[in-house]
Amino acid sequence: METQFLNTFVTVVDRGSMAAAARSLHITPAAVAQQIRTLERELGAPLIARAGRTVSVTEEGARILQRARDLLRNVADLRSVANESGMAGELRLGACPTALGGLLPDILARMVVKFPEINVFIKPGYSADLYGAVESGDLDAAMVLQAPFSLPKTCDWQLLREEPLVVLAPARLAGSDPHQLLREEPLIRYDRHEWGGRQADEYLRTNGIVPRERFELNALNAIAVMVDRGLGVSLVPDWAKPWPEGLSVVSIPLPEPGEPRRIGMVWSRASVRLRQVNVLLEEARTALLQSPQ
Numbered sequence: 001m002e003t004q005f006l007n008t009f010v011t012v013v014d015r016g017s018m019a020a021a022a023r024s025l026h027i028t029p030a031a032v033a034q035q036i037r038t039l040e041r042e043l044g045a046p047l048i049a050r051a052g053r054t055v056s057v058t059e060e061g062a063r064i065l066q067r068a069r070d071l072l073r074n075v076a077d078l079r080s081v082a083n084e085s086g087m088a089g090e091l092r093l094g095a096c097p098t099a100l101g102g103l104l105p106d107i108l109a110r111m112v113v114k115f116p117e118i119n120v121f122i123k124p125g126y127s128a129d130l131y132g133a134v135e136s137g138d139l140d141a142a143m144v145l146q147a148p149f150s151l152p153k154t155c156d157w158q159l160l161r162e163e164p165l166v167v168l169a170p171a172r173l174a175g176s177d178p179h180q181l182l183r184e185e186p187l188i189r190y191d192r193h194e195w196g197g198r199q200a201d202e203y204l205r206t207n208g209i210v211p212r213e214r215f216e217l218n219a220l221n222a223i224a225v226m227v228d229r230g231l232g233v234s235l236v237p238d239w240a241k242p243w244p245e246g247l248s249v250v251s252i253p254l255p256e257p258g259e260p261r262r263i264g265m266v267w268s269r270a271s272v273r274l275r276q277v278n279v280l281l282e283e284a285r286t287a288l289l290q291s292p293q
Helices: 003-015 018-025 029-043 059-082 097-101 104-114 127-136 178-184 195-206 220-228 274-290
Strands: 048-051 054-057 089-095 118-124 141-145 155-163 165-170 186-190 212-217 234-237 249-253 261-268
Touching (some): 003 029, 003 048, 003 054, 054 059, 089 097, 089 127, 097 104, 097 141, 104 274, 127 141, 127 155, 127 261, 141 274, 165 178, 165 195, 165 220, 186 195, 186 220, 186 234, 195 234, 195 261, 212 220, 220 234, 220 249, 261 274
Parallel strands (some): 089 118, 089 141, 186 212
Antiparallel strands (some): 048 054, 141 261, 155 261, 165 234
């Protein structure tokens, strides 16, 4: 049985159509359909139900789906095991939006120069989901916000960056009292469903600040643009650059202590790619020491 055909089956299920799977795999839709038919013949059961341009997994396909994912993961592990004496193989890495656009590119730029045989698969996602993926073994490691809960004993965590809360305001308000701005200017609130947004909300409540709320969203770059356009001020973590270009905004430190947002790496102790994870951690530390804050 071709493991590539199993990979095609899993991709079709994940993407929801033959055409989308074909684009992801860089083959034609006809080749995708042929591989699925061949796999169905070998297993003696239908795996995919076709309905126009969309597909759904059959009962038989659902039974083997997780085992197919596990098998593909084990096959991918073989390269790491076979190349134990060298630094090669695939590293499955998750990244939250802030890390994906800010910290990670510089870290990967250093890593691929020193270790060109390492292939990195990157899964974007929110921190809460990525913790679960690392714990289940779907990812080897993830760059995430520090969790507000205890980690299982199967995982480790390393802090990489602390981001204190700041008031983000239009440049014309530089030098203003930050608490006065939070009370009097319209507030573009960082989403309270997110861990960083909860820290901002806690600061407001602790200091008795009742803001004039105007917007609430989970997109720091978009918040910065909205502040630049004069739509209000915001209370946000001082996140890593790059920020959108051409903005006329200032970050004003807070007068009272607050809980910073912490970004770091979580990884599974059971991963066969611990050597690659350790290399990533070392390159992350070096890159962060050399980068402007």
